[in-house]
Amino acid sequence: MKEGLVIKSTGSWYTVKTNDGEIHNCRIKGRFRMEGIRTTNPIAVGDRVNFEEDKESKVIVSIHDRKNYIIRKSSNLSKHSQIIASNVDQAFLIVTVNYPLTTTTFIDRFLAAAEAYRIPVRLIFNKIDRYRPNDMDRLDELKGxxxxxxxxxxxxxxxxxxxxxxxxxxxxxxxxxxxGHSGVGKSTLINAIQPGLDLKTGEISEAHSQGKHTTTFSEMFELDFGGYIIDTPGIRGFGTIDMEKEEMSHFFPEIFETSQECQFNNCSHIHEPKCAVKAAVEAGEISITRYESYLGMVMEDEDSKYRI
Known part of the structure; x- marks a missing residue:
């Protein structure tokens, strides 16, 4: 039996890199799909696994405990979820103010999901070479x-x-x-910081101001200056799962901090009197868009937990 790191997932085959640098194409045993987690991908890029080798194929037989992972609903109508990646040190969400537009709703849902699994996030605002003065004003507002x-x-x-x-x-x-969304420049950025990978890039649809999916599966690349980068398919919407409504405020740091001053310990920050969070929103201390994202996540039902 050998151990390795999953560096690529196509949905049916997994590329595994061993500690000594060997690359193996593996499949999985069917029982991984029967362990109670309804995911479209029981194994994700970033997982450490054990696999066995026989004459015909190499089969992943076990998965190590994950340090963390980030997960989303796989589609609006699906009851399944998709693990985007696991065992990551940090996530970078690439945002574009225009070409295409990234909404604050999408940003906030991604950040909340990362907070839930204790993954630090940094925001990269790309395509500043294309921004007009009003785009730059919006960029400054979002950064603020x-x-x-x-x-x-x-x-x-x-x-x-x-x-x-x-x-x-x-x-x-x-x-x-x-x-990030399709078209925000993930592959272009990776090609720029790690020359030689030559990842495929796509053009923005001018009619719909959306990107076309050029990355169809997750893949991890080693950086020659140290570390790894995981490229993921562009996400149109980010549906949150496994978040209790009562805990939602925990994943908005400024709301959670302010909630300590609310009159009621179990304040939902929606209709209760003497709510410090609502007062902070009215005073401009908490962003109205962040508060609206919080409300949207708290008040939605299970069948609609998929938002762009």
């Missing part, structure tokens, strides 16, 4: 919202190479997850 609550933000142009040295320093010696 997220830096205030502790999320590190970067302004870059992956196409022109602007500020990529800062991104490299942040990635160095970590296992890093890159995520």
């Amino acid at each position: 919202i997220y830096e205030k609550i502790g999320y590190k933000c970067y302004e870059i142009s992956a196409k022109n190479g602007t500020h990529l040295d800062i991104i490299k320093d942040a990635l160095k010696d970590n296992i890093n997850l890159l995520s």
Whole structure:
């Protein structure tokens, strides 16, 4: 039996890298799909696994305990979930103010999911080379919202190479997850910071201002300056799962901190009197868009937990 790191997942086959650098293509035993977790991918990039080798194939027989993972509903109508990646040190959400638009709803859902699994997140605002003055104003506004609550933000142009040295320093010696909508420039950024990979990139649909899916499966790449980067398929929507409504405020740091001053310990921050969170929103101390994202997540039903 051998042990290795899953560096690529196509849904039916998994590429596993052993500690001595050998690469093996493995499949999984069917029982992984019967362990009570209704996921589209029982094994994810970042997992450490054990596999057996015979004359015909190599089969993953066990998976090590995960340090963490980030998960989403796989689609609006699906009852299954999708593990995007596991055992990551930090995640980078690539955001574009335009070309295409990334909504605050999407950002906040991603951040909440990462908070739930204790994964630090940094925000990369890409395509600043294309931004008009009103786009730059919106960028400054968003940076103000997220830096205030502790999320590190970067302004870059992956196409022109602007500020990529800062991104490299942040990635160095970590296992890093890159995520975001299709078309925000994930593959372009990876190609820029790790020359030679030549990942396929796509153009934005001018009619719909959306990106086309150029990455169809998750894959981990080793960085020559230290660490790994996980490229993921573009996400159109981010549905949250396994979050109790009563705990939702825990995943919004500024709301959780302010809630200590509410009159009631179990305050939902929706209709109770003397709610410190509502007062902070009215005073402009908590962003209205963040509060609206919180309300949306608390008040939605299970069948609609999928938002762009």
